[in-house]
Amino acid sequence: MKPIRIDKVVFNLIAYAVIAVVALLCVIPFIMVVSGSFSTEASVTANGYGLWPSSFSVESYRAILTDPTSLLKAYGVTLFITITGTLVGLFLTAMTAYVLYRKEFRYRNSFAFFFYFTTLFSGGLVAYYLIMLKYYHMKDNLLALIVPLLLSPYYILIMRNFLKSVPDAIPESAKVDGAGEFTIFTRLCLPLMKPALASIGMFIALGYWNDWYQAALFIDDQSKFPLQYMLYKMITNIEFLSYAAGNNGIPTVELPHETVKLAMTVVSIGPIVLIYPFVQKYFVKGLTVGAVKG
Amino acid sequence: MVRKRNFLFYLVQNRAFLLMILPAVLFFILFSYLPMAGIIVAFKNFRFDQGIFGSEWNGINNFRFLFLSGQIWNIFKNTFFYNTAFIVTATVFQIGVAVLLSEITSKFYSRFSQSLMFLPYFISWVIVGAFFYNMFNYDYGLMNAVLKAFGADPVDVYSSPGMWKYILVFFHNWKWIGYGSVLYLGAILSIDEEMYEAADIDGANVFQKIFRITLPNIMPTMIVMVLLQVGNIFRGDFGMFYQLVGNNGNLYDATDIIDTYVFRSLSQMGDIPMSSAAACVQSVMCFATISVVNGLVRKFSKDNALY
Structure with a gap:
């Protein structure tokens, strides 16, 4: 039994208290939004927002869910780009990392630098924007929301670092048995990479789910708005609010503006907060791998 | 000549790897390296119909305006x-x-x-x-x-x-x-x-x-x-x-x-x-x-x- 020391005890108490305060600060905005979304518009306009709903009501949810066509459309766009983008991006990341990991590949260091250099120098927003519009015809094209986010040099290098823990003998012995590189990658290495695939996949998926920047640059057609961008438009633009709330017969003037914004926010954070407890560990793992330099 | 044949030889020998890395290479050329080249638009009088590479050069005029602003x-x-x-x-x-x-x-x-x-x-x-x-x-x-x-x-x-x-x-x-x-x-x-x-x-x-x-x-x-x-x-x-x-x-x-x-x-x-x-x-x-x-x-x- 170790002797209990007074400085240890005091410090421990401080640690518990400070951590509680910081953790609370981090969740309070979430609580506020949820409670506000269940308040009546009248109580919000009279008393402002609070931490508890002063009068319980679901009018805001009724307003957005009576005719959820545009909301469902935005959800559909976000789900579509998240799923396709993650699957394709993850596969390409893994395949590229595999090639960079194989010592038999003569040019692996040159290619690694070719990828890495893009994190050091970039052409900037204007050149990217003009090239996307003029040469790739990305205006109002759903590909603009998917393709540019497929690959990141960091993810490729993190994945390669992870692969380094796989002994060279595994692909080499398969090679001796006459397997091609692509077969070795898909049959042998992909199954071994599962933990890294889970972590990097989560990061890629989160990137797609939260993206609004590509939409802000390239998408004008409301039916192609992803969820986050639609929420942004709703918060900043009252006319858009009634479009998003659908044709539910409520005139724009009478729409509960303030609480509808909150309800929309809740509807867009919902999935993340629900999935979050189950996937958090993959992020933590990816993060500790990534902290070791790429 | 010997050198060149060596290079070709290595290309053929590494063809499976090169093929597998090709999508990523294309990706970074299209979305990173071409925009890097596109940075020259800052030295041009950009017109959309002429594109980045076809527009006329105008020296450092754009920068002069930027600094004057x-x-x-x-x-x-x-x-x-x-x-x-x-x-x-x-x-x-x-x-x-x-x-x-x-x-x-x-x-x-x-x-x-x-x-x-x-x-x-x-x-x-x-x-x-x-x-x-x-x-x-x-x-x-x-x-x-x-x-x-x-x-x-x-x-x-x-x-x-x-x-x-x-x-x-x-x-x-x-x-x-x-x-x-x-x-x-x-x-x-x-x-x-x-x-x-x-x-x-x-x-x-x-x-x-x-x-x-x-x-x-x-x-x-x-x-x-x-x-x-x-x-x-x-x-x-x-x-x-x-x-x-x-x-x-x-x-x-x-x-x-x-x-x-x-x-x-x-x-x-x-x-x-x-x-x-x-x-x-x-x-x-x-x-x-x-x-x-x-x-x-x-x-x-x-x-x-x-x-």
Whole structure:
């Protein structure tokens, strides 16, 4: 039994208290939004927002869910780009990392630098924007929301670092048995990479789910708005609010503006907060791998 | 000739690898290297029908306009000082929270609070913008509701530029506290337990252990993290500034950064000469800082250099 020391005890108490305060600060905005979304518009306009709903009501949810066509459309766009983008991006990341990991590949260091250099120098927003519009015809094209986010040099290098823990003998012995590189990658290495695939996949998926920047640059057609961008438009633009709330017969003037914004926010954070407890560990793992330099 | 045949030979020998890496190579050519070449648009009189490469050169005219407009100093200054404030405060808070977390003995308490702190990392700046609106909105915001309840005058943050440095620093830290502290906690937990046991035997107190064991041991992680951020000191966090500040012209002196300036001139005013010149200066400055920073690190500790 170790002797209990007074400085240890005091410090421990401080640690518990400070951590509680910081953790609370981090969740309070979430609580506020949820409670506000269940308040009546009248109580919000009279008393402002609070931490508890002063009068319980679901009018805001009724307003957005009576005719959820545009909301469902935005959800559909976000789900579509998240799923396709993650699957394709993850596969390409893994395949590229595999090639960079194989010592038999003569040019692996040159290619690694070719990828890495893009994190050091970039052409900037204007050149990217003009090239996307003029040469790739990305205006109002759903590909603009998917393709540019497929690959990141960091993810490729993190994945390669992870692969380094796989002994060279595994692909080499398969090679001796006459397997091609692509077969070795898909049959042998992909199954071994599962933990890294889970972590990097989560990061890629989160990137797609939260993206609004590509939409802000390239998408004008409301039916192609992803969820986050639609929420942004709703918060900043009252006319858009009634479009998003659908044709539910409520005139724009009478729409509960303030609480509808909150309800929309809740509807867009919902999935993340629900999935979050189950996937958090993959992020933590990816993060500790990534902290070791790429 | 022999050399050439060798090269061809290697190409054939590596063909499977080359084929597998081809999609990624194409991707970076299309979305990174072509835009890099496209940076020359800053030296051109851009016309959409002629494209980046077909438009006429106009020397440094775009830059002359940019510098004459007087905006450039302000946006560079803002980008630099905000990022400096973010790096310093975030490093201190994240390491502080990580050290406190490592002292907490209850596994459940530690896990649970980490989960809560990590939550802001998972949401987009659009949602943080919505939170911000709930707190600081003049008519219904929480802050003014509280102020009114105490009989004080409501505050309009959108007409008080002075408050924004605190607001932005606060939200930056709010968003990243969980991410950073979990990362640093990982570094702390990988420190050899025996060091602490030895210190206990020697009668070291909590603070001595933190300052003599914990902090020196997480130094390498800290250096890499800080460097990554210092290298990008001229690249602002567009999402945050754009979503929190919005289009409030009277705040621009206090809050405009290069990225928001470029985005606004490009997508709202269609001012390609100005925006391309500013973006070009930014790219060059970023490249210069990251090279200098890495050179310095290389000099002092080769292991921590980025390339």
